[in-house]
Amino acid sequence: MTRRDFSERDIHMALDGELPGEERMAYDAWLEANPEMKAKSARYIADRAAMRAAFAGVMDEPVPARLRQALLGEAPVKASAWRSRWWLSAAAAVVLAVGGLGGYVAGVDSIARVGDDDQLAEQAIAAHVVYAAEKRHAVEVPASDKEHLQTWLSNRVGLKLVAPDLAAEGFQLVGGRLLPAGEQGKAAMLLYEDAKGERISLFVTADSSATSKGTYTAEGGGPEAVYWLDKGYACAVVGSLPPERLSDVAKTAYGQLLAGISS
């Protein structure tokens, strides 16, 4: 077994797979003998797992059409307002990090509000895409614990939430979860399933200042969102049902939600 002094540097090397194999045993022994270093190593391992998890979803996203087109030249690339300006966002991040530019930050905030409805629909769709596909981890609280689910989500979101009864539409509640929404807000997601396993989700948040309603589908296709925004609450119903059917289910769900909120 090699004998040498290890240091913090070796923690990084071990973590990154750069520690020579023959030193591994001696390193492990050193780690065991140094609780402080062992704790540091464990923390870095946990942070790395969190970093990987935070960006793992990107790998599953479909390649945006514009990138495919840029590469294959299948269609003329339309220059968007963003094109080649990505560094402005990087610059904005620098500015924000520097701080002291309150007026500017406030400006960005008010601009971001313009797209409230799109933003809501996109968040609801993203949540649906991620969680409705999960078999065992689709919800945090199952329908069997409905009372608790409603109380918990109501408290977190700040609205009196009653999970709509969609049995007449053929859908049963699977459960729900809490999600981030907008800048600071929280949203409740309620997941429903029909006999064939088709899933739809309700996305409800109190973080809304605009009034609007409509339907929304992402540029590349995928599930559709039917949404309503009002002052103080917003709701979107997302699913891949035929549009008319989704619209019917959404209206039923919205009616019941509204009755619950204002009860």
Added chain:
Amino acid sequence: MDDKKAAILSEIPRLRRYARSLLRDRDSADDLVQDCLERALVRLDNWQTGESPRRWLFTIMHHLFIDQMRKVNRRGEAAILPLEAGEAQAAPADQVETIASREIMDALQAISPDRRAALVMVAIEGFSYAEAANILGVPAGTLMSRIARGREELRGLLDDSSRRRSIRIVEK
């Protein structure tokens, strides 16, 4: 589709992931990837068939990223301020993120671009030190110190945000 383009196409998800960790905002990250793809197309002849397109593409993208960050720094803050509506940094929540993911993404944005790139390259993208040093165009020793400092900085920032979060919970 020719083989080279097919090989590049299969690298896009990784390029997007790397760009997202560098820039946070989804549209901006995809713009960086698009710039990278366009530059790669122009230089297709520089790439030897048989060689992995991954390192080649990451190198191109990293150069684009660092060049722009330098320009931004040189230009200073004043020139950056008059953003038009469509160009303002979009709310980061254009994608569902757990609190933990959001904190990690924010913390990554707060560390210096050089350290961020080095750390992400090794910890998320899985490049070896030699590969990452090569892509970033720095000596291995520099890469290692960036990784070490980046990790330490990230840990401190995450501790700060979890402390803030527990304060908020206590306040309620």
